[in-house]
Amino acid sequence: GENVEQHPSTLSVQEGDSAVIKCTYSDSASNYFPWYKQELGKRPQLIIDIRSNVGEKKDQRIAVTLNKTAKHFSLHITETQPEDSAVYFCACKPTGSNYQLIWGAGTKLIIKP
């Protein structure tokens, strides 16, 4: 079945610097790749997603890139701010599933002042 690996598990960056989190997946036919942000004590919330017919998507300071050949996708956060501190989860939708997302293990992002 589909498997998603997420790296790094913890990422510490200086405020104002960029952060990059990467996920690799195994099913080349996966076609939907969301990123969720979970602040401490809160629920996961979708921040950006990308479908397999697109290579990059941006929304202000965040962007997601997809490399279908290499089967990986990445979350990029520029000009990081204290409120970016959270756990970030990647996920993908495997072939043949209309209902299930396969989740990465999460990355704890720490923004140092």
Next chain:
Amino acid sequence: DTAVSQTPKYLVTQMGNDKSIKCEQNLGHDTMYWYKQDSKKFLKIMFSYNNKELIINETVPNRFSPKSPDKAHLNLHINSLELGDSAVYFCASSPIGGGDEQYFGPGTRLTVT
């Protein structure tokens, strides 16, 4: 106007007890989920219902029994609680399944003593 709500928010109970967690969504979504998030933050899918029909039933002890009285509600009953059941349980819903945004409830923190 809460989109996905869960009750209770906190649940502290002793080993061996039986407890229920309730979830309701007012988004008109067809699909609902239960996730377990342990102390390591990994999001593990437990169950998914589409229009009251069970469609995902991951490897979960049969002490856990979901029930969907209608497509707006998905409850989780847990029998004979064990220490390892301590976690945060999230309910979520989505319009047509894993290919679209999943909206999470606020979570129920279950502590078994």
